[in-house]
Amino acid sequence: MPVAPSTLRTIEVALAQNPYPVAIGSGALESLGEQIGARGFRPGAKVLVVTNPVVAEHYGARAAASLKAAGLDASTLVIEAGEDQKTPATVALIHDAAFERRLERGSLIVALGGGVVGDMAGFAAATWLRGIFVVQVPTTLLAMVDAAIGGKTGVNHPGGKNLIGAFHQPSLVLIDPALLATLPEREFRAGMAEVIKYGVIGDSPLFSYLETAAQRDPQTGLASRNGVGAPLLQRLLERSAAAKARVVAADEREGGLRAILNYGHTLGHVVETLCGYGTYLHGEAVGLGMLAAGEIACAMGLWSRSEQDRQRALIAAAGLPLTLPLLAPEAVLDCLQGDKKVRNGKVRFVLPTAIGSVVIRDDVDAATITAAMDALSAPAAS
Ligand SMILES: NC(=O)c1ccc[n+]([C@@H]2O[C@H](COP(=O)([O-])OP(=O)(O)OC[C@H]3O[C@@H](n4cnc5c(N)ncnc54)[C@H](O)[C@@H]3O)[C@@H](O)[C@H]2O)c1
Numbered sequence: 001m002p003v004a005p006s007t008l009r010t011i012e013v014a015l016a017q018n019p020y021p022v023a024i025g026s027g028a029l030e031s032l033g034e035q036i037g038a039r040g041f042r043p044g045a046k047v048l049v050v051t052n053p054v055v056a057e058h059y060g061a062r063a064a065a066s067l068k069a070a071g072l073d074a075s076t077l078v079i080e081a082g083e084d085q086k087t088p089a090t091v092a093l094i095h096d097a098a099f100e101r102r103l104e105r106g107s108l109i110v111a112l113g114g115g116v117v118g119d120m121a122g123f124a125a126a127t128w129l130r131g132i133f134v135v136q137v138p139t140t141l142l143a144m145v146d147a148a149i150g151g152k153t154g155v156n157h158p159g160g161k162n163l164i165g166a167f168h169q170p171s172l173v174l175i176d177p178a179l180l181a182t183l184p185e186r187e188f189r190a191g192m193a194e195v196i197k198y199g200v201i202g203d204s205p206l207f208s209y210l211e212t213a214a215q216r217d218p219q220t221g222l223a224s225r226n227g228v229g230a231p232l233l234q235r236l237l238e239r240s241a242a243a244k245a246r247v248v249a250a251d252e253r254e255g256g257l258r259a260i261l262n263y264g265h266t267l268g269h270v271v272e273t274l275c276g277y278g279t280y281l282h283g284e285a286v287g288l289g290m291l292a293a294g295e296i297a298c299a300m301g302l303w304s305r306s307e308q309d310r311q312r313a314l315i316a317a318a319g320l321p322l323t324l325p326l327l328a329p330e331a332v333l334d335c336l337q338g339d340k341k342v343r344n345g346k347v348r349f350v351l352p353t354a355i356g357s358v359v360i361r362d363d364v365d366a367a368t369i370t371a372a373m374d375a376l377s378a379p380a381a382s
């Protein structure tokens with residue numbers, strides 16, 4: 001059943017040019033066509049829905065039905081969209097479909113899927129005819145709270161992840177929490193790491209709220225979609241989207257403030273790379289990266305052991321890994337030097353100073369980094 005727009009909570013991404021709404025609410029998928037109409041797309045406008053086989057099976061027909069009910073000229077392209085298929089070759093398939101279906105300047109691509117689909121469909125939209133409209137309909141927790149909002153699009157190069165890309169803001173982000181019902185639990189937990197990240201970098205009420213929820217139900221904590229429940233899910237999606245929207249609006253092209261979103265990602269990428277892509281999901285590696293950043297911040301006297309313990313407890317409650325295999329210090333340092341976040345040879349770390357606040361530092365010495373990674377390699381303290 002279509003959802004009345006009033007039952008969707010809307011968060012504005014307040015960009016100077018082309019601001020756009022993030023609309024969140026259970027059942028939102030059924031209002032996709034209507035929401036697109038409300039953004040000024042006329043009946044008859046061409047819409048290409050890009051999705052992957054799993055998501056197409058669950059939600060493709062519902063998305064298409066909503067678009068057609070709104071009079072939009074919709075068709076669907078199903079692409080394979082594993083991380084290893086996030087390549088220019090797959091984007092070329094989207095371009096081929098755009099050509100075959102004669103997409104024009106006023107046409108629209110709808111990205112229906114996780115971050116991989118969102119990044120590729122967004123990049124195809126950014127580059128087709130030098131930019132057509134894109135609407136993001138994220139279907140993973142990670143994409144809902146992070147990838148779908150902010151306009152970063154792109155694909156991987158053999159030399160590294162996301163090396164090819166463009167900024168291309170969507171016209172609308174439509175988040176339907178009910179779509180998470182079919183998401184594998186491990187993917188859900190990985191997304192929760194990014195939610196916890198928002199708490200640490202700038203939203204201490206969100207952090208406290210998560211802590212309370214975790215304590216209320218120690219059985220499932222935050223580790224299960226069913227354990228989290230609909231009201232908490234709606235709330236944490238709203239807070240996370242608002243956090244991302246604020247940072248993006250203040251720094252659309254990652255000049256400064258937006259770098260704080262990389263909290264946990266510097267050493268997280270090291271973990272992903274050295275342990276082999278696929279060993280840890282991105283969010284799992286980010287959780288470990290946040291713990292490592294916390295250790296560094298403790299060692300530098302920036303934040304307290306008790307705050308690090310709170311961060312650790314929340315990451316544990318989300319069912320995320322707390323330890324990693326021992327990594328060779330030289331390999332860690334080499335890998336950091338290859339990271340995109342290096343400026344003038346210095347590695348920039350986002351480090352916590354309190355729950356809800358972080359600083360960026362480029363003066364972390366090698367011994368401190370090594371000690372932080374070692375601390376996570378030790379058996380977990382009970
Ligand atoms: N653009 C950005 O700002 C940004 C930010 C963070 C991450 N990313 C990118 O996002 C990607 C990771 O995204 P992800 O974590 O969403 O992974 P993903 O897109 O690979 O999806 C994870 C898995 O879940 C499946 N899936 C998706 N939705 C489902 C649903 N509702 N029900 C059942 N299965 C479902 C997918 O088929 C896939 O197997 C990475 O490529 C990363 O670089 C981009």
Ligand SMILES: [Zn+2]
Nearest residue numbers: 146194282286
């Ligand atoms: Zn991330």
